[in-house]
Amino acid sequence: MANYQKRDMGQVVDDIQVKALKTLIENADSQDWREMWATRDIMQQNGHSHKPYRGANQIVLTANAFDRESKDPRWLTFKQAQEEGLSIRKGAKSEIISFYTSLYQVDKKDKNGNLVFDANGKVEKEIVKGKPTLRYFNVFNGEDVVGIKPFQTPNHSPEELTEQRKVAFARAEALINDWSKDKNLTIREFPNKDAFFQFDKEFSKGAILLPVRTQFDNLEAFYTTAFHELAHSTVLNGIRTKDELSPENTKLTFGSKAYAREELVAELSALYIAQELGINTNKSDLNKASFAYIKDYYEGGQLTDKDLSIALKDAQRAANTLLQYVPELTLENVLSAEAEKVKQADLTAKAEEKLSQELAQPEQTAKISKLAENYALLEKELSSNGWSPNAQGEISFVTKENGEDYAYKIEREINSPNAMSIFVTRNGERIDTPKDNIHATITAYQDSNLVQLMAENIVNHIGKDLAELNASNPKYVEERVETLRDNLENDRLSVSGLAAMSSNSPLSEE
Incomplete structure (x- = not known):
């Protein structure tokens, strides 16, 4: 840490995250790498709470676990290890994770400015909101923790996995429906090979076209594609970093630097949301293909380290914005028919039933x-x-x-x-x-x-x-x-790989 303290910690964290993102982009076609960040049970997680890390922290720790070929996704701070009666292997290297917070615990005071004490004579604490501040921690991988029990991948029954998917898909469906209603966003499924998002010049409204979900190999691929397009639609909120490449200041022409960065923002956002909802993106070949395009953009010079840094931040903003529309569903209330009715949790089943009914109509089937x-x-x-x-x-x-x-x-x-x-x-x-x-x-x-x-x-x-x-x-x-x-009429007019990513569009053609 001595060297870090001589530099601005924000820049140190930024460099670490950009380096990790490069690893993700360069290894997106690796099955081992994809499983590490796509399968919730083996995602990098807090070794104390067992909750998966989010956003850039997940990328940073996955990249490091991948580099060190670690099979243990757990990470602990030195203090956490001590509190659990464990120790850190001598010579072990820690990794830095970080987050911004605007919440602080302070001594509680009354309206006259006097400290407030509890029944035991201790000063009471309260949480207040202030200026966002970067906080960071050094964490050690489970393979460097002495005394920790070996990591075992949870063994879920087929029934459990099925019910977990129900919960994830219900939450995804709620996100799509609630976000589109709140933003007056048109979303349509249509027999089409591409998905894309379009918006007007005033950034006041937009529309998303998705292939019919039955065109996808599985629902994981459908929802990952939908998340990608929803991430594009967050430009309507004006939350992109304002510079010469932001959608407000330039046209997102296919293959341009601005287009490449917006594609990276959307793909990272989709990844973050899928991880949060427990949707396994490893089942989506579209996700693999999308990162392959991003790799081409990076190797072709359309994406600089600055672009990667901005994309990480913008992707997290987009994901956070969308995740506010995800209901807190549990397995129990999805399985309960009454709870489903009250909370409208079984949206996926309803959507699939509606689609089946439409396709069952001879007239509609003939049209499609x-x-x-x-x-x-x-x-x-x-x-x-x-x-x-x-x-x-x-x-x-x-x-x-x-x-x-x-x-x-x-x-x-x-x-x-x-x-x-x-x-x-x-x-x-x-x-x-x-x-x-x-x-x-x-x-x-x-x-x-x-x-x-x-x-x-x-x-x-x-x-x-x-x-x-x-x-x-x-x-x-x-x-x-x-x-x-x-x-x-000559061969001069030939196709030259102008495809937008299979999940991308007129923002992108996606």
């Missing part, structure tokens, strides 16, 4: 099947025109005009649940505004004959858009306009 078929046909038609869908099913391409890169992508209208409605974006922005002199929104109702026309119109609209971009720059008119149409 037809929409899915039409989207597949659209991909096929565009493929014949030089486009191809990426691994996430997004249809996009990039081209260079006037020395600048232009990224085009097909987006889906969130307000068209019963129709096939799309629009085109260029570098993340719709290209149907007057300034672009182009209207790229094309809607095809349940008629597959229109899908081919839709694909042709998209290609034509993009051609006109690129021609206008050229025309706006006389320097390139003579050498480029004459060959524009030929170029559009």
Whole structure:
């Protein structure tokens, strides 16, 4: 600790957390690492209370346990070990955890400023709120604690695990419903390959589109994706760090530094919330894929150490904001039918029942099947025109005009649940505004004959858009306009990995 005291402790903690986050990003594809931070029973925990650590502290201790190959997730302070009659192995290295608090215990005084004493003559204490202050502790891993009983992973019966999932999903459903109602946020499930969040320019309202939960391998994957999009929606609360990359000050164009950081914020927030609710993110391949994208962003230079530091703080703010909407449910009141009715805890079962009823209607089933078929046909038609869908099913391409890169992508209208409605974006922005002199929104109702026309119109609209971009720059008119149409048909327009993460979107396309 001597070296730490010579520096600002806040900076020391920040450096430790950023280093740990790098470890997470670099090892997100490691099964051992993923199990450590995704499985609640073996998450890093307080060895005295056995409660899992939260947020950045969980990342810091998981990274250290991973590096030292520790199989014991318990951590104790020197004082806690002493109080339990244990000791610390000589030469053991501690790790620093921290948190901010604005609550302080002080001597209680009456209205005249005099100390208040209890019946035994001791000064009474009270909790007061003050300026947030950083507090930190040195903790030792269980493998360095002498005399502690070996750690044993809890052995839950299949019935217990099933009931634990019920509780977790009920709380997740309550979070989604209560947050969306409070923020007037539109949330829809729709037969769609992508999930994304969109908001208006005034940051006053937004909408989230999620694939139908039956499209996911399991409910864990569905809720993890939902948490990611909910985290994006907290921009409506204005809780992001205010700098040149904050959503209020820049456009979140796909692949940009601002976009990369916002993706990291959303992914960390989703991880924090899932951990808190006891939802096992290790079951979600989407989560693994998302961190793979973030790893590419980091290695590509879009994320600096400063960005990682800000993302950690913003992710915790977002998670804390959302977790306020999680009810304190217990296993008992979920199992009790009467308690479920009173507390409305069985939201997951109700949602699944509603979905089943909808899908059971022949008319609705036909619509969903037809929409899915039409989207597949659209991909096929565009493929014949030089486009191809990426691994996430997004249809996009990039081209260079006037020395600048232009990224085009097909987006889906969130307000068209019963129709096939799309629009085109260029570098993340719709290209149907007057300034672009182009209207790229094309809607095809349940008629597959229109899908081919839709694909042709998209290609034509993009051609006109690129021609206008050229025309706006006389320097390139003579050498480029004459060959524009030929170029559009060449392999120059190829997909180049423009996928937003499978859980990400127009904030992100998520």
